[in-house]
Every structure is written in structure tokens, then in C-alpha cells.
Amino acid sequence: MANDKYETHEYDVIVIGAGGAGLRAAIEASAAGVKTALICKSLLGKAHTVMAEGGIAAALRNVYQEDNWKVHFRDTMRGGKMLNNWRMAQLHAQEAPDRVLELEEWGALFDRTPDGRILQRDFGGHRYARLAHVGDRTGLEMIRTLQQHAVHKGIDVYMECNIQRLLKDGDRVCGAFGYWRESGKFVTFKSKATVMATGGVGKAWKFTSNSWEYTGDGTTLAANVGADLIDMEMIQFHPTGMVWPNSVRGILVTEGVRGDGGTLRNSEGKRFMFNYITDYFRAETAETEEEADAWYEDKTNNRRTPDLLPRDEVARAINAEVKAGRGSPHGGVFLDIASRRSAEYIARRLPSMHHQFKELADVDITKEPMEVGPTCHYIMGGVRVEADTAATTVPGLYAAGEVAAGLHGANRLGGNSLSDLLVFGRRAGQYAAQYAQNLEGHPSPDDDQIEQYAQELLAPFNNDGGENPYSVHMALQDCMQNLVGIIRTESELKKAQTEIASLKERLAKVTVEGHRQYNPGWNLALDLESLLTTAEATTMGALERKESRGGHTREDHPGPDPDKYGKINLVLRRTDGEFSLSEEPLPEMPEDLKELFEESK
Amino acid sequence: MASEFTMRVWRGDISGGEFKDYRVEAQEGMVVLDVIHTIQATQAPDLAVRWNCKAGKCGSCSAEINGKPRLMCMTRMNLFESGDTITISPIKTFPLLRDLVTDVSFNYEKAKKIPALKLKAKEADGTRRMYQDDVDRVQEFHKCIECFLCQDVCHVIRDHEDNKPDFAGPRSFVRMASLEMHPLDEEDRRELLKVDAGLGYCNITKCCTEVCPEGIHITDNAIIPLKERVVDAYYDPVVWLMNKLTGK
Numbered sequence: 001m002a003n004d005k006y007e008t009h010e011y012d013v014i015v016i017g018a019g020g021a022g023l024r025a026a027i028e029a030s031a032a033g034v035k036t037a038l039i040c041k042s043l044l045g046k047a048h049t050v051m052a053e054g055g056i057a058a059a060l061r062n063v064y065q066e067d068n069w070k071v072h073f074r075d076t077m078r079g080g081k082m083l084n085n086w087r088m089a090q091l092h093a094q095e096a097p098d099r100v101l102e103l104e105e106w107g108a109l110f111d112r113t114p115d116g117r118i119l120q121r122d123f124g125g126h127r128y129a130r131l132a133h134v135g136d137r138t139g140l141e142m143i144r145t146l147q148q149h150a151v152h153k154g155i156d157v158y159m160e161c162n163i164q165r166l167l168k169d170g171d172r173v174c175g176a177f178g179y180w181r182e183s184g185k186f187v188t189f190k191s192k193a194t195v196m197a198t199g200g201v202g203k204a205w206k207f208t209s210n211s212w213e214y215t216g217d218g219t220t221l222a223a224n225v226g227a228d229l230i231d232m233e234m235i236q237f238h239p240t241g242m243v244w245p246n247s248v249r250g251i252l253v254t255e256g257v258r259g260d261g262g263t264l265r266n267s268e269g270k271r272f273m274f275n276y277i278t279d280y281f282r283a284e285t286a287e288t289e290e291e292a293d294a295w296y297e298d299k300t301n302n303r304r305t306p307d308l309l310p311r312d313e314v315a316r317a318i319n320a321e322v323k324a325g326r327g328s329p330h331g332g333v334f335l336d337i338a339s340r341r342s343a344e345y346i347a348r349r350l351p352s353m354h355h356q357f358k359e360l361a362d363v364d365i366t367k368e369p370m371e372v373g374p375t376c377h378y379i380m381g382g383v384r385v386e387a388d389t390a391a392t393t394v395p396g397l398y399a400a401g402e403v404a405a406g407l408h409g410a411n412r413l414g415g416n417s418l419s420d421l422l423v424f425g426r427r428a429g430q431y432a433a434q435y436a437q438n439l440e441g442h443p444s445p446d447d448d449q450i451e452q453y454a455q456e457l458l459a460p461f462n463n464d465g466g467e468n469p470y471s472v473h474m475a476l477q478d479c480m481q482n483l484v485g486i487i488r489t490e491s492e493l494k495k496a497q498t499e500i501a502s503l504k505e506r507l508a509k510v511t512v513e514g515h516r517q518y519n520p521g522w523n524l525a526l527d528l529e530s531l532l533t534t535a536e537a538t539t540m541g542a543l544e545r546k547e548s549r550g551g552h553t554r555e556d557h558p559g560p561d562p563d564k565y566g567k568i569n570l571v572l573r574r575t576d577g578e579f580s581l582s583e584e585p586l587p588e589m590p591e592d593l594k595e596l597f598e599e600s601k
Numbered sequence: 602m603a604s605e606f607t608m609r610v611w612r613g614d615i616s617g618g619e620f621k622d623y624r625v626e627a628q629e630g631m632v633v634l635d636v637i638h639t640i641q642a643t644q645a646p647d648l649a650v651r652w653n654c655k656a657g658k659c660g661s662c663s664a665e666i667n668g669k670p671r672l673m674c675m676t677r678m679n680l681f682e683s684g685d686t687i688t689i690s691p692i693k694t695f696p697l698l699r700d701l702v703t704d705v706s707f708n709y710e711k712a713k714k715i716p717a718l719k720l721k722a723k724e725a726d727g728t729r730r731m732y733q734d735d736v737d738r739v740q741e742f743h744k745c746i747e748c749f750l751c752q753d754v755c756h757v758i759r760d761h762e763d764n765k766p767d768f769a770g771p772r773s774f775v776r777m778a779s780l781e782m783h784p785l786d787e788e789d790r791r792e793l794l795k796v797d798a799g800l801g802y803c804n805i806t807k808c809c810t811e812v813c814p815e816g817i818h819i820t821d822n823a824i825i826p827l828k829e830r831v832v833d834a835y836y837d838p839v840v841w842l843m844n845k846l847t848g849k
Contacts, residue, residue, distance in 0.1 A: 048654075050654065134740060243819055512647070514646075
């Protein structure tokens with residue numbers, strides 16, 4: 001029996017990925033009384049959530065009484081250029097406040113208002129100050145709180161365990177197969193339900209805010225067992241990443257800098273964002289510097305500063321300024337808070353930015369402006385899920401967090417990711433547990449299949465092609481950065497497709513040295529498979545979507561196409577390693593919610 | 602402007618190993634982790650190193666650089682002179698897995714033993730009220746990125762393997778201080794601190810504070826106040842008498 005060959009564990013629910021969504025899902029599943037395991041690629045508490053900075057968006061109404069879920073819902077939909085799944089956006093806006101308060105019950109300590117409640121800060125695209133935060137290290141607070149809560153609940157955690165294949169019994173997902181990084185040995189998890197919470201794909205780009213884990217694993221695993229992917233072309237380039245020194249290019253500079261009063265300037269010292277206010281946001285955006293500055297204190301009589309337009313708008317504007325020759329010395333623009341807020345205020349509100357620039361770039365942000373430029377940050381597209389249950393299109397498989405798609409449409413608002421992780425992480429855990437409880441018997445994977453997977457994963461040791469995995473990765477990053485970046489065009493996207501195809505051939509020839517124990521060369525060789533798969537999917541969607549919307553800008557189709565592409569999701573399905581693409585109508589928003597968009601015009 | 606270095610990197614596992622020299626060029630702004638990645642990509646593809654964010658936020662890439670416990674991602678190469686030989690070894694206090702990667706499960710096991718927060722009842726209006734002045738000191742402890750450099754440098758376990766079962770280490774004390782000083786917490790952890798966590802082993806040499814990349818005042822703000830609480834509970838004659846009388 002092949003089964004005896006590999007370490008095997010049996011659970012009701014397994015959760016793959018231990019960032020905010022995975023932890024929240026595991027906590028919920030475990031609380032429902034089912035046997036739950038949490039499996040993660042790194043050590044517990046190191047997942048990408050730890051890097052989130054600015055805050056969690058939730059209409060708590062602690063700073064502005066006028067705020068409520070409907071305003072948050074509307075901001076989210078408009079920020080996403082109406083491509084969002086309306087039901088997800090509704091659930092998210094309605095449930096986010098409870099999820100934040102729950103974190104407080106579990107020990108999180110957010111910054112406070114003078115009357116002792118959770119303080120909220122301004123962020124791009126949010127009408128009111130809405131982000132619960134802890135200085136600029138909100139993600140750390142969130143992951144540590146969830147991590148410690150999960151530990152107290154006694155959930156089994158498998159660390160540095162890298163899942164490489166999902167297992168099926170008939171049409172159901174019934175577990176996962178992967179390897180321990182420490183030993184390189186294989187391990188099988190049998191489960192009734194599986195939650196994907198694996199995060200994003202940013203490591204396919206050269207300049208990214210994402211950590212090494214972000215290699216599109218979950219997206220690929222799900223696609224390979226037949227799950228639908230949607231809107232994979234929707235990639236968010238965060239407008240403000242570090243641009244210098246080169247070795248740290250891409251590291252995130254929180255939107256909180258602008259939320260707390262910082263402003264973008266070009267080489268002429270001009271606040272250029274006033275030149276990039278699109279008609280879509282004109283009615284709600286300040287036209288003069290005076291109005292923009294007054295808005296921070298008085299939101300009733302002033303409109304929002306254009307520095308805080310949604311991220312897609314700001315990233316394109318910075319890109320255009322640099323192209324027009326008005327950039328900073330290292331190819332970005334200036335982000336100035338030093339001249340606008342006191343050193344004490346900056347150090348208190350943005351301690352980690354202060355530290356990061358001082359340590360890595362010799363820049364004191366309380367005295368001088370930062371140099372910033374767009375960095376690949378987030379994928380709005382991903383695995384298609386049912387709004388209420390987080391179920392994918394494959395029975396037994398659930399997805400939550402960045403790996404799932406729908407909530408953010410064509411562009412995610414800052415702060416909506418952390419709340420997404422909590423709201424849909426919880427729902428995924430809840431419904432996965434329910435599915436497991438209702439399932440009769442225990443589905444069982446096919447031993448021959450497992451054996452085949454094991455051989456596939458060992459292939460890089462046996463190849464004599466001589467390709468270096470690091471070289472293939474760098475070539476992919478150059479390709480995506482140069483050809484599938486912020487501004488896209490048909491000829492470049494086609495070129496990218498050709499390059500990705502040739503990189504797939506090179507991947508088949510990758511040879512790794514040494515043995516299986518903690519071997520990063522081997523680990524990367526395996527991750528390259530998902531990196532290339534997601535890069536292929538993104539490029540395919542980008543080529544097909546002949547319009548500009550949110551995180552997808554086509555130089556050859558500069559405007560939105562509301563009559564065609566504004567009404568559809570691009571759905572990708574993978575069969576025998578080949579993607580096919582189809583167009584499917586967006587879910588129709590009910591009339592009472594539609595009215596929210598009418599009355600505000 | 603590039604400079605040249607010799608990186609002397611520990612290669613090996615539990616069965617043995619040696620330092621190996623790698624000649625590398627470092628571009629302006631590079632950190633030690635960049636140079637290690639360069640070695641991986643060009644000279645030693647199987648060089649084991651643990652890292653995630655490369656931005657000083659996740660605490661994964663702890664190592665000993667010229668003998669000093671540091672994060673590789675926050676150590677700039679311009680600290681060194683071109684032509685220098687720089688020694689990179691795994692953190693010493695925990696069992697070696699391979700090359701620069703160690704088994705840090707000790708820290709996760711200790712974390713399991715710390716009881717959760719016990720919050721007092723909510724306000725009459727159903728809210729939780731805490732004031733910034735009161736949360737400030739706890740927020741300092743929450744800055745911990747769990748790089749475990751404080752655990753690595755602490756001589757109680759660094760030099761005395763046999764102390765490990767009885768001593769939770771600075772990271773755990775920071776965590777317990779954060780719970781103890783939470784404005785709404787009602788749990789009593791003094792016995793745990795004294796007996797199971799071995800707080801008394803610490804003789805406040807402040808080595809942990811010196812290596813903390815987050816600048817947490819581990820000794821002054823966490824450990825000493827905890828020691829005071831334990832002393833108050835166990836060694837204050839007035840409290841002792843009161844406890845006797847009230848039957849605590």
C-alpha cells in the first residue's frame with residue numbers, strides 16, 4: 001500500500017495557509033467542534049498578514065457617526081469599479097465591525113479615541129475615517145492575536161509544511177499532499193473539507209511588496225482540481241513602495257502616510273494628484289489644496305484629498321509623472337509628510353515607516369520626503385467562491401482571503417483586505433465545518449495518484465537539464481514586470497505569453513543540487529510551477545479584457561467598456577494543464593442596493 | 602557602487618559542517634540577506650536560510666553576524682568595509698537543522714503554556730473602554746516580531762541547555778508582561794511566572810534588550826516589573842500575612 005509509505009494525518013477540516021484568513025478559518029472550524037488542522041509554509045505568525053500596515057476597514061462609527069455599512073459597501077463597490085460580487089461586498093461591510101471587536105476580545109490593542117474606544121484613520125477611497133489600526137503595524141497585531149487565540153484553542157498546527165497537490169475522491173477534494181521543509185519528506189492529509197487561505201501571487205513580479213510565500217500556490221492547486229478562477233488580470237500595484245536602494249525596491253510604504261496628512265509631489269514640488277482626478281471621482285474629490293487640507297479635520301464641508309483616491313488611480317498617476325520626466329532621482333515621486341506634520345506625530349503614528357526608511361535608506365521621514373513608486377501588491381482576482389459560504393466550484397474545497405476573488409472587484413481599497421480575511425475566513429471555517437459534519441463516511445484519496453505526485457515532486461532532482469531555478473524565477477519576474485505591469489498593451493501581452501511558454505519549457509529542465517532537507521533550490525523549483533501557472537492566467541485575462549478598469553489598464557483600450565466588460569467576470573478553467581476562458585455575467589445587484597448608487601450622484 | 606566581500610557562511614547539519622567562503626559583490630543599499638540570496642542564486646542553490654518579508658517585520662531571518670545576533674534583512678552591508686570577511690552562523694541557542702536554519706520550536710512550546718487573557722466584564726453600554734495612556738506600554742510589547750534573538754542571546758539557556766525546561770525566556774516574559782499589563786485583564790500569572798517560567802533565573806544583564814530589533818525595553822519594562830509583581834506576592838511580609846488571613 002502506497003499509503004503506508006508516507007506520513008498520513010486525518011482531519012475533518014484542513015486549512016492551508018496561516019495568515020489572517022487561514023487562522024480565522026481554523027478558529028471557526030475548531031469552535032464548531034470538528035477536528036481541524038492548520039498547515040503553513042512558514043513558521044506560525046510569519047505569514048504575509050504580518051506585513052499589513054495601515055489598518056482594518058470597518059464601519060465602527062467611533063470617529064464619524066455618519067458612517068455605516070451602506071457607506072462602506074458603496075465605497076468598496078465604487079473602489080472596485082463595480083466589478084465586485086455585490087453580496088460579498090455587502091456581507092463584508094456588515095460583518096467587519098463585529099470581527100474587529102472580536103479581535104479586541106481576544107487581546108488586540110488598537111489605538112484609542114480620547115473616550116477610550118477604537119480609533120479609526122483615513123484611507124484611500126473610504127468616505128470616513130474607518131480603519132482600526134495600531135500605528136502602522138496593524139497586521140502584526142492581527143496575526144499575533146489570531147495566532148495566540150488559535151494556540152489557546154489547541155488547534156493542531158503543521159509549520160513549514162508545503163502543500164503541493166490537492167487530493168480528490170471522485171469529484172470531491174479529500175485532502176492534500178506536500179512535503180516538510182525541514183526533512184523534505186512527504187506528508188498526506190486526508191480531510192472531509194479543505195480551506196485554501198494561501199494568499200497571493202506577487203512573487204511573479206520583480207518589484208513587489210510580497211514575501212517569498214506569495215507564489216500563487218492556492219490559485220494553482222484549486223485550478224488543478226477544476227475550480228473556477230475569475231478576473232486573474234486584476235492585479236493591484238500599490239502606489240507607494242520604496243524605490244531606493246534597489247535591493248529594497250518594492251517594500252511597502254503604508255497608505256497611512258497619506259491618511260495621516262502626507263502628500264505626493266513631483267520633482268517640481270507640485271501636488272500633482274490634482275491633475276489626475278477622473279470624472280468618476282470628481283464629485284467627491286477636493287479641487288484645491290486648501291480644501292484637501294481642510295478635509296482632514298472637517299469632512300462635512302470639504303471633499304477628500306486626491307492623494308487618497310483609490311490605489312489604481314494613484315499608481316497610474318505616479319507612473320505618468322515619472323514617464324513625463326517629473327520623477328524623483330531614483331525613478332519615483334516624493335511622498336512628503338515631514339513638512340506637514342510634527343516629528344512627534346510622525347514617529348507616533350508611523351513608527352515602522354520611520355524605522356524602515358532610517359535603517360534601509362538612510363532617510364529620516366520626519367525631516368525629508370520619501371521616494372516612492374508603484375509596487376505589485378495584491379491580486380483581486382483568484383478562486384471563484386460562493387459569497388455566503390466561501391465554497392469554490394469544487395465540492396469540499398473552500399477559499400478565503402487573497403486567494404479568493406470577488407469582494408474587491410477590479411481594485412481593492414486599502415484596509416479592506418484585513419477585514420476580508422476576518423469576515424470570509426470565519427465564513428469559510430464555518431461552512432467547511434458544516435460540510436464536514438454533514439458528509440457521510442470519509443472520502444479517501446487514491447494511493448496511485450499520491451505515488452504519481454511524489455514522483456512529480458522529486459523530478460527536479462532527477463532532471464539533467466541543468467536549468468537553475470533562480471534564473472527561471474528572475475526571468476519570469478522580468479517578464480511580468482516589463483510586459484504585464486501597470487500599463488498593458490496587446491503586443492506586450494502576447495510577447496509575455498510566448499515568454500511564459502518558453503519558461504515552462506525551461507522549468508521542465510530545472511535541476512536541483514543537494515538533498516531534500518531544507519533545500520530552498522528544490523522548494524523554489526516546485527513553487528515555480530504555481531508562479532508560472534498564475535502568470536499565465538493573469539496574462540490570458542489581461543489580453544482578453546479589452547478595456548481599462550481598476551487594476552487592469554490597457555494602453556490600447558484606455559477607457560472602461562461599461563456595456564461589455566463592465567458586466568462580466570472572465571472565468572478561467574483548467575483541464576489537463578490548459579486554461580480555457582469564458583465570459584460570465586456578474587451577479588445582479590438587488591434594487592434596494594442599486595439605489596445606494598443612484599441617490600449619491 | 603559595488604564593494605567586494607568574503608562571506609564566511611556556516612554549511613552543515615546536526616551531523617557536522619564547516620564555514621565556507623563565498624566571494625560576492627554587494628551593490629549600494631544591500632543588506633546581508635540580499636548577499637545570502639545572491640550566493641543562493643549563483644553559487645550555492647541549496648544554501649538553507651529562513652526568511653519571509655525582507656523588511657524587518659516577520660522576524661524570520663535571525664542569524665549571528667560576526668557573532669552578533671541580528672536580523673539579516675536589517676543589517677546593511679555598508680556597516681562593513683569593502684574587502685572584509687563577514688561570518689554568518691545560525692543562532693546558537695537552538696538545535697541546528699541545516700546551514701542557517703535552526704529548530705525554534707522551543708519558543709512555540711513555551712507559548713502554549715501561557716494562559717490566555719481573562720477580560721473583565723464589559724462597560725454598561727456594552728463597549729470596551731481603554732485609554733491610549735494605558736495601552737501605550739502594552740503596545741510596546743506587541744511590537745515583538747518573534748525573531749527570538751532575545752532567546753538566542755539569553756545566557757540562561759544559551760550556555761545551559763539543562764535550563765531550557767525550567768525557563769521560558771525573554772520573549773515569553775514580554776508576552777506575559779503584555780497580558781499582565783493589559784488594562785482589562787484579570788488573570789493572575791504570578792505563580793506561573795515564578796514556578797513554571799523560571800523568572801528568577803534572569804539576572805537582568807539586559808543582553809536581550811540590546812539585541813531586540815524592535816527596540817523593546819525587555820528588561821526594564823517587561824522583566825523587572827514582572828519580578829516586582831512576583832516579589833510583592835511571595836516575599837512581601839504584609840501581603841504574605843494578608844494572604845494568610847484571607848485564605849488566598
